[in-house]
Structures are given as C-alpha cells and as structure tokens.
Amino acid sequence: MTQTSSIERQIQQRLQQADVNGAIALADQHLAGATDAEKPPLLYLKAVAQRIAGALTDAHATLDDLLTRLPEHARGHQEKGYLFKAQGQCKAAAWHFYRACQSNPALLSSWRELKTLYQAQDNDTALMMATEQVNYLGQLPPPLLGALDLMFEGQLSQADQVCRRYLQQHKHDPQGLIILAQIAVRRKALLEAEFILDSCVALDPENQQARSDLAGVLAKLGRFAEALEHIEQLLVAQPDNPHYLTARATAWVGVGRIEDAILAYQQLIAAAPERAGLKVLLGHAYKALGRTADAIKAYQQAIACEPTFGDAYWSLANMKTYRFDDQQLAQMAHTASGELSLEDSIPLQFAMGKGWEDKREYDRAFSCYAKGNRLKRQNSGFAIQAIEQQVERTIAACDKQLFERHKGAGTDAPDPIFVVGLPRAGSTLLEQILSSHSQVDGTMELHHVLAQASRLGQKAPGYPENLREIQTDLFARFGQQYLEQTRAYRQQAPLFVDKMPNNFLHVGLIHLMLPNATIIDARRDPMACCFSGFKQLFGEGQEFTYDLDDIARYYKAYQRLMQHWDEVLPGKVLRVQHEEVIDDLEGQVRRLLAHCKLPFESGCLTFYETQRAIKTPSAEQVRQPIYRSGMQQWRNFASHLEPLLVHFNGAGADA
Numbered sequence: 001m002t003q004t005s006s007i008e009r010q011i012q013q014r015l016q017q018a019d020v021n022g023a024i025a026l027a028d029q030h031l032a033g034a035t036d037a038e039k040p041p042l043l044y045l046k047a048v049a050q051r052i053a054g055a056l057t058d059a060h061a062t063l064d065d066l067l068t069r070l071p072e073h074a075r076g077h078q079e080k081g082y083l084f085k086a087q088g089q090c091k092a093a094a095w096h097f098y099r100a101c102q103s104n105p106a107l108l109s110s111w112r113e114l115k116t117l118y119q120a121q122d123n124d125t126a127l128m129m130a131t132e133q134v135n136y137l138g139q140l141p142p143p144l145l146g147a148l149d150l151m152f153e154g155q156l157s158q159a160d161q162v163c164r165r166y167l168q169q170h171k172h173d174p175q176g177l178i179i180l181a182q183i184a185v186r187r188k189a190l191l192e193a194e195f196i197l198d199s200c201v202a203l204d205p206e207n208q209q210a211r212s213d214l215a216g217v218l219a220k221l222g223r224f225a226e227a228l229e230h231i232e233q234l235l236v237a238q239p240d241n242p243h244y245l246t247a248r249a250t251a252w253v254g255v256g257r258i259e260d261a262i263l264a265y266q267q268l269i270a271a272a273p274e275r276a277g278l279k280v281l282l283g284h285a286y287k288a289l290g291r292t293a294d295a296i297k298a299y300q301q302a303i304a305c306e307p308t309f310g311d312a313y314w315s316l317a318n319m320k321t322y323r324f325d326d327q328q329l330a331q332m333a334h335t336a337s338g339e340l341s342l343e344d345s346i347p348l349q350f351a352m353g354k355g356w357e358d359k360r361e362y363d364r365a366f367s368c369y370a371k372g373n374r375l376k377r378q379n380s381g382f383a384i385q386a387i388e389q390q391v392e393r394t395i396a397a398c399d400k401q402l403f404e405r406h407k408g409a410g411t412d413a414p415d416p417i418f419v420v421g422l423p424r425a426g427s428t429l430l431e432q433i434l435s436s437h438s439q440v441d442g443t444m445e446l447h448h449v450l451a452q453a454s455r456l457g458q459k460a461p462g463y464p465e466n467l468r469e470i471q472t473d474l475f476a477r478f479g480q481q482y483l484e485q486t487r488a489y490r491q492q493a494p495l496f497v498d499k500m501p502n503n504f505l506h507v508g509l510i511h512l513m514l515p516n517a518t519i520i521d522a523r524r525d526p527m528a529c530c531f532s533g534f535k536q537l538f539g540e541g542q543e544f545t546y547d548l549d550d551i552a553r554y555y556k557a558y559q560r561l562m563q564h565w566d567e568v569l570p571g572k573v574l575r576v577q578h579e580e581v582i583d584d585l586e587g588q589v590r591r592l593l594a595h596c597k598l599p600f601e602s603g604c605l606t607f608y609e610t611q612r613a614i615k616t617p618s619a620e621q622v623r624q625p626i627y628r629s630g631m632q633q634w635r636n637f638a639s640h641l642e643p644l645l646v647h648f649n650g651a652g653a654d655a
Contacts, residue, residue, distance in 0.1 A: 011027055080093075147159045148179055174210060206237075208238070254444075300316070302315075310346065332351060332352050391557045397467055406472050409472045410511075413479070426581065436604045504558055519573045519574070531634040
C-alpha cells in the first residue's frame, strides 16, 4: 500500500462517515505537496466531496483541473455528468457520461444514467446501446465486473488476479474466460488470449462472443485465414450481423481478397451511411490497391460524416502524397482545440504535424508530432530496457556453438525472403522491388515468426535461452508449420517476401527453422530512420517510436544485434543501405537479386509499375520512381532532435 493510496483510503473513510468538509481539507492538505502523478486521484475524491457538500462550482473547477491533466479520466467525466445533471443541464450530463463510458465501458452507473437520459431524449438508437450495456454489465458477477473495471482503468495485473480468483471457484465459466482473454489482449499476451478463447470455444462451441473475440485475436496476430474460418461460422448463425460482416471484409483484405472486401464495405456503408469507420476501412482497401483518388474520397467522406474522427484525418495524411490546404488545416486546428477523446486527439495531432511539415512550418509541425507522441506513449507501458535486455540475452544464447550443434536442422525449403530492420527504413521499397520479379510473391508483414518466438517464450527456461535445449528435429517442424501457415498469403511464385521488421530479433530462430531462407537487412541513416519513425503513427505495436530517446536506443540495440548475426552467421544476412539504393538503383537491385539467387529482371527497376496490394504506410511512395526528397528531411527539425543527435551526432548511417 503506497502512501498515496493510504491517503485516498482516509479520504474515502471520511466520505463514508459523511465528513465531507474533513475529506476536502485532507485532500487539499496532501495536494499541496503531491507530485503530478499523485494529484489525479486526490482531485477526483476532492470533487466528489465538493459535489456532496453542494459546492458544485468548486467541484467543476476541481474536475477541470483533473481533466486537463488526464482528459480520459473516466470517473472524472462521470462526476462531471453528475454535476451537470444536478444543475439540470441534461445534454452536457449525457456528453460526460458518454465520455466516461468511452474511457471505461465497465462504469455501470454511467450507463444507467445514459439510459435514463436517452429515454427522456427519445434517442432510440443510443437508448438501445445503453440498455444492452446495462443488461450485460448488470448480469455480471461482481468480481468479473470489478475485473473489467480494473482492466479499463489500466490496472491489468490486478484485473488478471481478480479474474483468475473467480475462475478458481467457477472453472470453465465462459464469461470469466472471455474477460481473462480480454485482459491478456490488453497485456499484449495475444497467444495466451488465443489459448484461453480456443479453450472457451471448445467447451462452448455456440458461444458467439468467445468465437468473435477469438477471430479478433487471430486477426491481430495476422492470421487472417484462420480468423476467416471462425467469422464464417459466426455468419452461419447471424448472416446479417454488421459486426461479423465488417470483420469478414477486414479479414479478406488481410488474405488479399481486396476486391471482395471493397464490395462488402460498400454494401455495409449503403446500409449504415452514418458509420464513418466503415468509410475509413473502405479507404484503406482502396489504398492497398493503389486506387488513390478513391481512397482520398472515402477518407474525406468519413470526415464529412464525423468531423472529429481523428483516424480519418490521419488516414489522409498517411497517404504521404496527400496535401492539406489552408482551410483543412484551420478546420483541424479548430477540431483539436475542442473536447476530443484520446482516440481522436492522437491521430489528429499526427495529421496536423504532416500538414504543417508540408507547409514548411517546421516548428508548428514538430509541436504537433511531439504532442501526438506524448499522448500515445503515456499509456503504452513501453520500457526500452526490456528490448535492450532481450538483445543481450539473444546475443548470449545464440552463439556459434548453438548453430554448430543444430547444423542441418530445419526444413530445406528456400521459399521465404525475410526483410528485417526498423520500420520506415525502406523495407517496403525492397519488397516492391523483389515482388516485381516473376519468381517472387509479395505478402505483408507476417506475424508467424513472432508467434513462434512467443510460444517458445512460454516454456521454461524461456526464449531465446531454450533454443539450446530444443531437439534438433523440432526445428524442421517449426519451419514446416511456418510454410503451411503462410501459404494463404502467397500466389503461385516459388518465393515470397515476409517483411515483418521486428524479425531482426529472431534471425537465429529463422535460420534454425529455415536454413535456406534468405534474409535482407533494410538499413537507413539513423537520424532519417528514427525521425521518420517518430512522426509515424503506427496501427499496432512499434511503441518504441513514440519517444526520441527510446527510438535512438532501439536503433542502437538493433545495430548491435545485427552485428552479432554477422559474426555468428557470416554471409547469412545481406545489408541493403537505403541511401545506396537511391544513389545506385540498378547496382543495388542486381546485388539484391544475386543474394536471393534470382536472375536479373528489368521489371525490378520499374517496380513502381507493379500492380499488387500494399498495406504499409509507404504504399503510395513505392508506386512512384525513386526520389531523394526524404533523405534529409530530419535536418528541417534538427533544433528539436537533441535526443537523437546525442546518440548519433547527426551523422549518417553507421552500417
């Protein structure tokens, strides 16, 4: 029990004893010496006491202070709702109760208030949503409702403990298993979530929520073909369910059936034109096919439908070739100055950063990038030390003796070409060049090696240390599983590209599973690469990019590990420097193809003419000829990049 939590208990006790003035005085006493991190819970309790005391104006001021510090504080918004309700301002009350439920969907009290308010407003659609949530949360056993509350408040360890204690007494309870899996997803333990949900579906095959959540986890793992199998089963029971139809369309994009997905999205939008999110998904599908004008139109329609929809603005900015005009930037700035959820504020800040950078307003651009990154990072829980320790453990475990001991392990297939490195290092360009060859299929950032590493990590003594203890013949099984699981993403070519950048951590495992696979290291100037990552909002993962010091340390850890692979597996990895590709395209293409044991084809030089689906942020850029404009963009922001300059001295690539 920390000192702060002890103080909170004392304030709560005074509230329970109806000593509201004493509660306010105690909160004020400790607020005077509290750190910024300690103030939010004290401000919240003070506001509760002020409301009970009838000091509504003071309570509003206290909550304004709290919500300025933490705009997504769920109970802070709930308190605001109570205040406005007490003052007869029902519309404002409903808005804050809704914000509370957005931040923490387990707040049953806020849902009940919304249900009452929506009934009075004759808002049937919103009333149905609130009623469903009240019914769902109301039927949950108190421990599971408590676990959900803790999960949405970010207290994942406590949520996990509460849920597991409940399941010890109620084994195989489907709702308990589903919530435990949801907590695992929040902890980024996706394989654990898959196992829990798979078990739940096996025990209760008709449980729609468990199967739907399982499909969602498989999609997060990039295993869209498996996700589709579950979605199709869900649609047998509910063929018109819009959630399942949307999930199927998204999975179709994942397996390359993009034309089918576009048709499905269009049909869903026709049935529910108010769903801005569908229009963004449609835009993503168009973008993957290179239908730029259609993608832009879809994103703009999403903004017209929902003017505060941050993801729609970022989707436009993420086209890279799109430019916001002055009127759009003014609209975005006005939107950003209003009340926004964190979910909308973050992508809007990144989009404005891109807009101002295109206008050469570099200080304004960096201010937006910095704010977006700060908001994104504050709840990520990322610790760069964990990556640095993982690299050191990998270097210690994957020595020359390991590969000598398992010489001849793995499956002989030469099919995969792995492109590894850091995001924004030019890997999409290399994939596009390779995929322009008649003998190579482009796929996507496949998660299968990461999943294998994660599975091994669940076995003592942990990964990568247990690579020393695995029987040699098992590596061939791992390799064969990888080939089977990735087959759904391939066409007919004998070779295919897997461009998951994070696979640089697992080059040793790849070599043991697939000794004849090709590995390419996409390397870019550290200043250019790190800053490009910093101004990119990634859909999933890559949490290291949201802080300049973190990304610099990550880059250096990556360099250190790639040097180790060169030492223990000499000649295995071909390093391709992005700047050298730009300076000497043909020479580097010939070098790249030779390493892949492929004959030269001139189509690889006109890679921008190759028609295929591309799902990464560089999709529009690699559909154009080579250009040099991005090589030195970081210099426009040099005055803000001290954390990078300290690590790299503003130097070029250290290959």
